[in-house]
Amino acid sequence: MDEPQLELADDAGPVDVRMSLSPSRAGDFQNCPLLFRFRVIDRLPQPADPVMVRGTLVHAVLEDLFAEAADGRTLDRAVELLPTEWEQLREAEPRLAELFTAEQAADETAWLASCVELLGTYFGMEDPRYLEPASREERVSYEVASGLTLAGIVDRIDIAPDGRIRVVDYKTGRSPDPRYEDKALFQMKFYALVIWRTRGVIPTLLQLMYLADGSFLTYEPQEQDLLATERKLIALWDAIAQAIEQRDFPARKSGLCRWCAHQDICPEWGGTPPEMPLLQIVPVEAVA
Numbered sequence: 001m002d003e004p005q006l007e008l009a010d011d012a013g014p015v016d017v018r019m020s021l022s023p024s025r026a027g028d029f030q031n032c033p034l035l036f037r038f039r040v041i042d043r044l045p046q047p048a049d050p051v052m053v054r055g056t057l058v059h060a061v062l063e064d065l066f067a068e069a070a071d072g073r074t075l076d077r078a079v080e081l082l083p084t085e086w087e088q089l090r091e092a093e094p095r096l097a098e099l100f101t102a103e104q105a106a107d108e109t110a111w112l113a114s115c116v117e118l119l120g121t122y123f124g125m126e127d128p129r130y131l132e133p134a135s136r137e138e139r140v141s142y143e144v145a146s147g148l149t150l151a152g153i154v155d156r157i158d159i160a161p162d163g164r165i166r167v168v169d170y171k172t173g174r175s176p177d178p179r180y181e182d183k184a185l186f187q188m189k190f191y192a193l194v195i196w197r198t199r200g201v202i203p204t205l206l207q208l209m210y211l212a213d214g215s216f217l218t219y220e221p222q223e224q225d226l227l228a229t230e231r232k233l234i235a236l237w238d239a240i241a242q243a244i245e246q247r248d249f250p251a252r253k254s255g256l257c258r259w260c261a262h263q264d265i266c267p268e269w270g271g272t273p274p275e276m277p278l279l280q281i282v283p284v285e286a287v288a
């Protein structure tokens, strides 16, 4: 799920960059520092993308499904929630109107049908009538000793009667090739680290659910894993701080470029980035 971003002040003068990392922004910098800059520093708008919006919509349905009484959490109910959630999303984000024009009603119908398919796969993976999540879409955050805040939004946290914690994240794509599982688990270890540091309990299980192919990716984190994740995030922030100080966010061309909305202003694709504003790093609490 989407997470809080490094946020910038709107005032003229140097742009304040909050000393904060979410899993997605950490991933952006690791994949391509220039993409990180476009998203976090320049805050360039992202065109509405049907695949990403489908993920947001399915997440919203699954979140609200758990607000129903247990025996009402059925696939039929989830499908019923879909149009309402879609309407609410469009009201909250007017740019989503550009996704399907009146002439593209058939595309929208097919797109909604693909959401139903994902929900159907979800119900084949677990039965929500027998689950009582401790929280859904929970914001978690923790400040490490250096002043860096780690923050994110966890899709679901389940807590067993004996106190064991399971962290669940829904993915509307397919499960990764085993070579990329570590990358997929990075986000989950990030959440596990924050939960451990704020609650004093290491989650027993991290569970990614891939609704496009009905696969689970699970991991039982150990203290050493989480300490290593913390060190990695601190080192990553140091690299970001250095990039800010040197005003240097190099482009890193890769297969991910085909999903990037900024090829036209990327030097790797013959474009020119906008001029970078002056930047200053500030602790999270320093920005209202």
Ligand code: SF4
Pocket: 032, 034, 035, 251, 252, 253, 254, 256, 257, 260, 261, 262, 263, 266, 267, 268, 269
């Ligand atoms: S097109 Fe590729 S190299 Fe350029 S900013 Fe996007 S991800 Fe980075």
